[in-house]
Amino acid sequence: MERYFWHLNTRQADGMACVVCNADFLNTKITSVPVGRSPADESQVFACKDPCAAVIADEADRMAREMRAAAGTDDEGGADRDDPVFSVDGHFGSLLRDLRTLAGTEALLATSDDIPTIRFLLGLTARHAETAMMRARLVLARTKENGQE
Ligand SMILES: [Zn+2]
Incomplete structure (x- = not known):
């Protein structure tokens, strides 16, 4: 995916924590999915499959709708x-x-x-x-x- 996530902390930028809720993927059983990249080094960043990835998708949807409306x-x-x-x-x-x-x-x-x-x-x-x-x-x-x- 092409989307960049900004203002990430180190763990989020390293793909070890959810970019939305900051859940710790190393020490929990949460399923994570790749949702974009860190602008610093292009590395993949992740979010909880449920619900955070859905929140990101909804947000992207809304943004796209606003753009289309504009x-x-x-x-x-x-x-x-x-x-x-x-x-x-x-x-x-x-x-x-x-x-x-x-x-x-x-x-x-x-x-x-x-x-x-x-x-x-x-x-x-x-x-x-x-x-x-x-x-x-x-x-x-x-x-x-x-x-x-
Ligand atoms: Zn999360």
Whole structure:
């Protein structure tokens, strides 16, 4: 996972304690899962599988929703993304949503000076730029098939 966790104590940064509740993984039977990295040395950091990992996931979800809302793309369900049989209109609509997200991300990046937020926005940019490229190519391929040949 790409997420960085900041303000960790030594034990958390070394992966020996939960980054959320600071539970001691060495001396307890708590199941831990990798949830991201320490910005200091890129080493993996961990959280209790239950409930701390879920808390982190919820937080990331909420952040993503806020970003999408800020970018004006909160209607993006993602359900159509795995459907192999959807129309050019479907691809085209998704492409427009990607482009709107990128425009919104640009606006947020221009005003943000918080490194975790900037990193989150850059991740968002990379993902949507990539899907925008694939969708643009799909639409190009479809329009060629249907139109010119
Ligand atoms: Zn925990």
